[in-house]
Amino acid sequence: MNSVVGVLDYGCGNLHSVVRACAKFSDNIEIVGKFQQNSEFTHIVLPGVGSYSNAMQEIRNRGLDQLIHKKLNDGVPLLGICVGMQVLTTEGYENSFSSGLDLIGGSTEMLSLTKSDKFSRIPNMGWNAVTPEFNGDDNQLFKGLENGFDAYFAHSFEVKPNDRTDISALSKFDGRDLVSAVKRGQVYGVQFHPEKSGESGLRVLENFLSINTDI
């Protein structure tokens, strides 16, 4: 069946970049700014730039958290991008504590720099290699992409899942591993920006939008 993509709008800056990139693979994209009882989405995308606490506040104000929970119950897959991935965690620490969507157990914390690698900086801004971790669970998001494909990152915070099996891809930052993607059931998150990662990024979005749903 054809996909109907709901891109959640909570006032973040780069919503339209995500919409334009998804539009390459779906004719049916809706920008969703509030809770809807009857929605036909087959896929939900939660874009994001900005801060964890602002994002969560706006998501709650607009009832989008309820929409996410409802659609996940219906079996619809969700893709969180950058801050959209970070708010999937239980809680975030940015200036102050803030509770998240709690779909991936764990926390979002500020990047720290020991300078063991002189090329790493905060914000972590630029292209980094992404290595998918398959963990036995075939991850459709990275189908057809080589191990170590390059993607564009722009962030100062990172996701630390409690359960290692929720990690679906790793990258390097400051000489150590950085969680660059998570997956738990039909909840997916990527720290990089697939809408800004050239052809590899578009492939990630295409893969997400071709995940079959039995709705």
Added chain:
Amino acid sequence: MSMKRLIARLDIKSQNVIKGVQMDGQRIVGDPAELASKYYEAGIDEILYLDSVASLYERENLTATVEQVAQSIFVPLTVGGGIRSLDDARLMLRSGADKVAMNSAAVSNPRLLQEVSSTFGSQCAVLSVEAKRVENDWEVFTNNGRDRTGIFVGKWIESAQEFGAGEVLITSIDRDGTKRGLDLDLKKLARSSTDLPLIGSGGIGSVHDIYQALHEADLDGICVGAALHSETVDIHQIRNELVEHGVEMRKVT
């Protein structure tokens, strides 16, 4: 760690990409959307639009260009020129820019950096510094190299980082458009003034210039303008030669 970024710099005036020498005597070199698409197809890592006039009327044109370009370009796009308020920044971001670069407005109102950074995240607040050599230091200039500010580069970058800038673009006005290589002393000064990602601009004429600047001034990215427009260098060749010299670059397939 992030790889070194190769950024196409498109200076814009009246809906055209223009290029001059030392920000003067500009000639039309092409169409903003066409050149951006061409460089995207060739594997550029990022695109930078800087509108050198950015009157109110011109900003509306720029917004339309950004909207058009964002349809077909899936790498980061930074837009500068005429970003004077939080609303200007919001409009550019909503049109499809990923980052906004601020020079004149940041000098007259550094709080703008803070507002943009706290609203949209520091990763989209780029401080653009345009500097000229003045005796033994570098002075910050605004309004396309016309106005002196009395502010010096090192101190300005340090304070802009405190105000929340997430990236610094440092342009040498003296070298702009000359293809004589970057002003390495200026880049080193900028590097010693901040830990933020630092992009160097103004003077690239060869792959050697890029390698030298990355290597000696520890820059995170390099802008190429005149040398790309005139096809003195090409993106494939730059990437291949840098990789041969051990620079980590994005793999473009």
